[in-house]
Amino acid sequence: MDLLKKYCRGAALLVSLSGIVVSSAVLAANPTPAQMEQFKRLPPAQQQQLAKSYGIDVSQLTGAQSTRIEEPELPPVQAREIPQPSRSDITSEQAIEPELQRFGYSLFAGTPSTFAQVANVPVPTNYLLGPGDIIKVQLFGKTNEQLELQVDRDGNIDFPELGPVSIAGSSFSEARQTIAKRVEEQMIGVRSSITMGELRSIQVFVLGDAYTPGLYTVSALSNISHALYLSGGIAETGSLRRIQLKRNGQLVSELDLYDLLLKGDTTDDARLLPGDVVFIPPSSGSVTIDGEIRRPAIYELKNGETVADAVRMAGGLLPNAYPRKSVLTGYDSRKVQQVVSLDLTKPSALSHQLSGGDYIEVRSAKKGLENGILLMGAAAHPGYHAWSQGMRVSNLLPSFESSVLPSTDLDYALVISEAADGGKVTVQNVNLAKAMSRPNSADDIRLSNKDRVILFNRFNLGASDDSFEGVILADDARFLQALQAQEKSERESSTQHTTQHTMQDKTSSEVIGEASAGKGDRGYRIVENVVVSARSYELLQLHNASPAERRKLLNAAKTFSRGELLSLVIVRLKQQATAGELAKLVQVGGAVKAPGIYPLSEGARLVDMIAAAGGMVESADVNKAEITRLHLINGNEVESLHFSVNIADAYLGPKQSNPLIQPKDVVNVMTVPGWQSNPVVTIRGEVKYPGTYTIKRGETLMDVIARVGGFTQFASVEGAVFTRETIKEREKQQLEQMGEQLRKQLAGIALRTHKGSNVSLLSDYETMQQLIADISATDPVGRLVLDMSAMISGDQSHNVALENGDVLVVPPKRNSVSVIGEVQVETTHFYSAGMSMNDYILRSGGLREQADDERIYVIKANGEVLLPQSGHWFASTDADISPGDTVVVPLNVEYMDNLTLWSTVTGIVYNTAVAIAAISGI
Numbered sequence: 029m030d031l032l033k034k035y036c037r038g039a040a041l042l043v044s045l046s047g048i049v050v051s052s053a054v055l056a057a058n059p060t061p062a063q064m065e066q067f068k069r070l071p072p073a074q075q076q077q078l079a080k081s082y083g084i085d086v087s088q089l090t091g092a093q094s095t096r097i098e099e100p101e102l103p104p105v106q107a108r109e110i111p112q113p114s115r116s117d118i119t120s121e122q123a124i125e126p127e128l129q130r131f132g133y134s135l136f137a138g139t140p141s142t143f144a145q146v147a148n149v150p151v152p153t154n155y156l157l158g159p160g161d162i163i164k165v166q167l168f169g170k171t172n173e174q175l176e177l178q179v180d181r182d183g184n185i186d187f188p189e190l191g192p193v194s195i196a197g198s199s200f201s202e203a204r205q206t207i208a209k210r211v212e213e214q215m216i217g218v219r220s221s222i223t224m225g226e227l228r229s230i231q232v233f234v235l236g237d238a239y240t241p242g243l244y245t246v247s248a249l250s251n252i253s254h255a256l257y258l259s260g261g262i263a264e265t266g267s268l269r270r271i272q273l274k275r276n277g278q279l280v281s282e283l284d285l286y287d288l289l290l291k292g293d294t295t296d297d298a299r300l301l302p303g304d305v306v307f308i309p310p311s312s313g314s315v316t317i318d319g320e321i322r323r324p325a326i327y328e329l330k331n332g333e334t335v336a337d338a339v340r341m342a343g344g345l346l347p348n349a350y351p352r353k354s355v356l357t358g359y360d361s362r363k364v365q366q367v368v369s370l371d372l373t374k375p376s377a378l379s380h381q382l383s384g385g386d387y388i389e390v391r392s393a394k395k396g397l398e399n400g401i402l403l404m405g406a407a408a409h410p411g412y413h414a415w416s417q418g419m420r421v422s423n424l425l426p427s428f429e430s431s432v433l434p435s436t437d438l439d440y441a442l443v444i445s446e447a448a449d450g451g452k453v454t455v456q457n458v459n460l461a462k463a464m465s466r467p468n469s470a471d472d473i474r475l476s477n478k479d480r481v482i483l484f485n486r487f488n489l490g491a492s493d494d495s496f497e498g499v500i501l502a503d504d505a506r507f508l509q510a511l512q513a514q515e516k517s518e519r520e521s522s523t524q525h526t527t528q529h530t531m532q533d534k535t536s537s538e539v540i541g542e543a544s545a546g547k548g549d550r551g552y553r554i555v556e557n558v559v560v561s562a563r564s565y566e567l568l569q570l571h572n573a574s575p576a577e578r579r580k581l582l583n584a585a586k587t588f589s590r591g592e593l594l595s596l597v598i599v600r601l602k603q604q605a606t607a608g609e610l611a612k613l614v615q616v617g618g619a620v621k622a623p624g625i626y627p628l629s630e631g632a633r634l635v636d637m638i639a640a641a642g643g644m645v646e647s648a649d650v651n652k653a654e655i656t657r658l659h660l661i662n663g664n665e666v667e668s669l670h671f672s673v674n675i676a677d678a679y680l681g682p683k684q685s686n687p688l689i690q691p692k693d694v695v696n697v698m699t700v701p702g703w704q705s706n707p708v709v710t711i712r713g714e715v716k717y718p719g720t721y722t723i724k725r726g727e728t729l730m731d732v733i734a735r736v737g738g739f740t741q742f743a744s745v746e747g748a749v750f751t752r753e754t755i756k757e758r759e760k761q762q763l764e765q766m767g768e769q770l771r772k773q774l775a776g777i778a779l780r781t782h783k784g785s786n787v788s789l790l791s792d793y794e795t796m797q798q799l800i801a802d803i804s805a806t807d808p809v810g811r812l813v814l815d816m817s818a819m820i821s822g823d824q825s826h827n828v829a830l831e832n833g834d835v836l837v838v839p840p841k842r843n844s845v846s847v848i849g850e851v852q853v854e855t856t857h858f859y860s861a862g863m864s865m866n867d868y869i870l871r872s873g874g875l876r877e878q879a880d881d882e883r884i885y886v887i888k889a890n891g892e893v894l895l896p897q898s899g900h901w902f903a904s905t906d907a908d909i910s911p912g913d914t915v916v917v918p919l920n921v922e923y924m925d926n927l928t929l930w931s932t933v934t935g936i937v938y939n940t941a942v943a944i945a946a947i948s949g950i
Contacts, residue, residue, distance in 0.1 A: 128318060131325040131341070132268045132289055136239065136261020151224040151249070153201035158248065158302070159183070160228030165207065170217035176225055190214055200224060232300050234259040236308035237266025251297040252283050255306045266308040269328050273298050274305040286328070290341060313384020317342045320349035320392045329382055335370065336378035338388060345372070350393040358386040401475055405483040405593050406436040410582040419475045421458055422467040432460070433586065437486035440639045442627065443473065444480040444597060452604045455597060455612065457629040457636050482597070484590050486642070590622050590642070597627045610658075610691040616641040618697035619648035628693075633686040634678045637695050647703040650676045655687065656694040707832035711736050714743035714838045728827045729836065730819060744841040745816045747889035747912045749809075753833040756810025763808060813891035842889075842912045847872040849917035850879035859911045868915055880920035887914040 157163075157179055165175040165187075177185040183196020190210050195203040204222045211220040227248045232255055235241050239260030246254055252273055262268055262285075271283040280298065287293040300306075311328050315338050318324045322343030335356070345351060351372035360366050370377040372390070400412040401424060408431055413424060421443070425431040432438070438461040446453050460483070462471035475481070598613060605611035612628040614637055621642030629636065634653065638644060653673045658666050675697065677685035689695070702725055709732060710720045716737030723732065729750070739745055818826040845868055846856040852873025865886065875881055886894045889912030909915070 128316060128325055130264055130314070131323070131327050132285055133262065133264055135285070135289065136257065151200055151227070153199065155200040155224075155249070156301075157183075157195055157198055157200060157203055158228055158230075161248070162225030162227075163203065163207070164223045164225045165211075166221040166223075167211070167215070167218050168221070169219045171215065179228075230300065230302040232303070233305040234308075235305060237263045237310055238306075238308050239263050246300060248300075250300050251294075252300065252306055253285075253288065253294075253297050255300060256308075262308055265310055267311045267328060269330055270309055270312075272307040272309065273300075274307055275301060275303070280304075284330075286341065315382050315384075315386045315388065317388040317390070319354075319388075319390035320346040321390050322346060329384060333382055334378060335372070335380045335382060335388065338382060339372065339378070345390060348393050349390050351390065353391045355389045355391070356380070356386060357389075358383055399477055401478070402480045403483070404480065404582055405441075405588065406433050406485040406586050407431070407481075407483045408433055410586065411579065415475065415477050415479075420468065420472045421460070421463040421475065421481070422472045424475065424481060425460065425464055428464060431464075432483065433485075435485050435487050436460070437484040437642070438464075439643065440484060442480075442482045442597065442629070443475065444482065444600075445476050446478060453597075453600050455601070455627040455629045457632055457640065459639070482593050484593060485587060591624060594624070594626065598625060601627055612691045614689055614691070615694045616697075617695070618653070619645050619699045620697050621645055628689060628691055632689050634673055634675070634689060634695065635686055637689055638675070638697065644675075644697055647699045647705065648675070649698040649700045650674075652698045653678075654696045654698065655689070656696070657690060658692050704832060707830075709830050709832075709834040709836070712835070712837050713748075714740045714840055716740060723830050723832075727830050729814075729830060729834075730827050732830065732836075739838060742840045743838050744889065744912060745820065745838065746910075747839045747842065748814070748816050749837045749839070749891070750812045750814050750828070751810045751835045751837075752812050752831060753810060754831070755812055756808045759808035759810060811891055816890060839912075844911065845909055846914040847917070848914060850876040850919055851917050852876060859909075863909065865909055865915055868909065869917065875917060878920050880918045883918050885916055885918075887916060889913060 159179050159181045161179045163177045163179070163185060165177060167173050167175070175188065177187060179185055179195065184192040184194050185207075187193050187207070187210070193207060193210060195206060198206065207222055208220050211218060229245050230248050230250075231243055231245050232250075233243055234255050238256070239262060241259065244255055244258050246258060252271060256262065256271070262271075268285040271285065273280045273283070281296055283296045283298070287296065313329045314326050315329050315333075316326045317338050321339070322345075324342065327338060327341045339345065351370075354370040354372050354377075356368040356370050358366060358368070368380075370380070370388070372378060399415045401415045401419070402412055403424060404410050407425070416423075421441075439459055441458040441460050443456040443458055444453055445456070456473055458473060458481075459471050462469065463473070466472060601611050601613055614626050614628045614632075615624070616626055616637050617623040620638060621644070623641060626637060626640040634655070638653075644650070651674055653675050655671055655673060657669045657671075659669050660666055673687060674681075674685065678687070704725060706722055707725075708720050708722050711732060712718050715733070716739075718736065721732055721735060733739075812828070814828065815823075815826045819828075843859045844856050845859050845863075846854075847868050848854045851869060852875075855872050857868055857871050865884065869875065869884075883895075886909065888894060889910065
């Protein structure tokens with residue numbers, strides 16, 4: 029009867045609203061307050077059913093919001109980070125090893141600031157319903173409709189036509205059976221399909237050693253792990269293995285996150301109920317396991333866990349582990365640290381019970397191959413090769429086509445053998461051509477287990493004069509000298525000039541210190557007092573490299589120079605030298621292709637050491653070499669002995685003619701007396717046959733002028749410019765020295781300007797900066813001033829003997845006079861007979877304020893410099909201005925801040941500019 033009354037009231041309301049239900053828009057706009065109040069008093073399910081049957085949106089009638097339990101806004105949880113070890117104290121020499129982390133805490137790294145609720149997942153049948161849950165009921169048959177019924181605070185759902193249905197404390201499976209039975213019994217001809225709709229939210233506490241403890245709202249389907257994730261995880265002081273779930277003050281279950289992390293087991297990850305407490309106790313103890321293990325880390329311990337449990341948690345041993353020599357460090361009952369040896373292959377060691385603070389180190393097996401030979405350098409297939417008893421060089425390198433490279437030096441290779449006890453090394457020279465072409469001969473030497481065979485590149489000899497790879501530091505000076513020579517070469521090849529301090533400013537101790545620490549700009553290191561490059565140092569550490577790194581290094585070593593490969597051997601030989609046994613090293617120099625320090629093999633003779641140095645160059649004198657040998661007198665005094673050897677006899681004569689070489693010998697291959705490699709000179713300009721001419725020793729300039737056919741009728745013989753490389757080099761050194769002195773003076777001016785704000789000094793500073801820039805940009809010419817007129821007239825005292833690289837430039841006749849220096853406008857004027865020096869200066873605008881009018885000079889066309897004498901400039905006809913002359917007005921050095929060096933510098937710059945102008949006019 030009550031149900032019938034409710035339906036009657038609903039029908040009456042809808043009839044009273046019939047005038048305004050033509051459309052939902054009209055209904056929303058026109059119902060009276062009394063009608064709306066009456067409609068709102070209906071249960072939500074009836075509102076939904078009646079409004080749906082008439083096509084009306086309930087929200088437009090009621091204006092009410094959803095009655096579902098709203099989730100409170102969660103405070104953001106800041107994303108946590110796992111701290112990384114500081115590397116500020118790790119030097120470049122040390123391997124960078126990350127600090128061990130506590131296992132499992134990285135699970136919560138990068139936690140998002142919001143938590144994605146569990147949705148769209150199957151609801152288990154034992155899910156307990158509670159206020160806020162939505163149950164979807166699909167009715168079909170006599171009546172077809174879909175209902176969304178919310179569990180109210182009393183545990184009931186208000187079902188249209190059936191009334192309230194109590195499901196408090198019921199599981200979803202039980203509630204589904206209850207509703208289906210009621211529909212079947214009370215709604216004839218109607219069947220139902222029942223599913224879960226939106227799930228309610230619950231509030232739980234996450235307390236203890238949580239990253240962010242507090243009260244959290246989670247989905248009703250959430251487990252312990254969801255709450256942990258939402259709270260940011262576990263603090264590093266908290267336990268990952270004893271996480272407790274408490275309900276109404278009682279311990280319900282305990283979660284070990286290691287089961288989840290190591291096994292993927294979620295059995296103990298219990299579902300949460302409203303008001304549950306997830307409590308994280310502090311960690312009770314831990315064990316550190318490091319070394320050759322798959323997951324080195326710090327692991328939390330439970331009571332009774334053993335070494336086997338720790339190894340299992342760490343993922344097991346690596347293939348290169350040596351379990352028999354593992355070590356356990358811990359504290360005994362007296363709290364004294366003890367070290368225990370562990371043989372992890374034995375059950376007794378694995379069953380050893382662990383305590384908090386224990387440290388297990390699993391050591392690695394011995395590195396290196398037991399039956400291998402390392403082939404390196406200019407080989408087709410570098411790397412480790414299997415060794416067998418009786419193996420020879422021809423077995424390792426059987427074919428010229430497939431075993432060696434086209435660039436391989438077939439006259440010289442090294443076999444380095446190491447004693448079985450890992451002690452001293454011995455070196456043997458190998459002639460590859462003979463060993464490979466004549467198997468089993470004396471040249472085809474036998475190889476031993478663990479030998480190293482080094483092949484060299486015959487094109488990359490490393491014989492540069494500036495190379496210092498493999499230099500043995502008898503003292504610091506040689507290394508510094510080599511570095512400075514290399515820097516000089518780099519400066520000459522560079523197109524950019526710099527005013528920064530160079531290697532010349534460093535002391536030898538500073539350079540040596542940088543190289544010893546591996547911090548030098550050029551990457552050189554000092555190992556056992558031997559200079560090695562960065563690439564050679566990597567080869568020295570080859571045994572520590574991974575297979576991929578080793579393969580990359582060995583492939584790169586195919587192009588390494590002799591010095592880079594030999595430094596490996598030199599370091600070992602230096603290490604094993606003692607007071608009673610000299611290092612087995614020999615210096616080979618002179619007319620050889622690759623002079624330097626070479627290892628001395630057993631029984632090596634003169635020809636072997638010449639082959640080691642790449643052989644002789646074409647200028648070598650085959651009739652003479654000199655050997656210098658140290659001779660110890662009475663054990664406390666050393667003298668040097670020198671003796672000569674005929675190289676041709678050493679190669680072709682009896683064995684006695686090819687002397688044995690001893691440690692620390694110095695072999696010097698002489699050069700043929702007077703040898704010059706096609707010395708040439710260049711003649712350009714106004715001569716009949718300009719070009720480059722080969723000269724012989726002692727030939728003079730007039731001899732070559734005769735060979736080129738003499739001068740043309742347009743030649744300005746007096747203005748000829750003769751340059752020489754040796755003079756150019758000397759001028760370059762002078763400019764560098766002056767530039768360094770000016771930089772020091774510049775620094776002094778800058779300091780005084782800073783302190784006193786002197787405007788004059790500031791002007792000096794700017795002018796000096798410009799002068800230093802001019803010096804840096806000046807390329808020396810190397811001009812030698814000649815009196816060509818006297819030479820042509822037959823005066824042999826003015827004739828000059830030629831050297832390789834000399835250049836003579838004969839310009840055409842010029843009818844002009846130039847004025848440069850401290851004048852208003854530097855320019856060139858047409859020559860006018862009778863005009864004086866002052867006339868040309870006036871034509872250039874006159875002198876500047878800083879000009880030195882007492883030191884004006886003239887550079888004649890032939891390069892001579894004429895200065896005024898006793899104030900009578902034109903007292904002699906030689907001082908007259910002639911075509912091709914240049915008037916130079918220098919800077920007044922007293923005008924500047926007592927910089928007496930300036931006059932010399934500016935003079936060189938002016939003179940160089942004049943010579944360059946003469947040459948570039950050709």
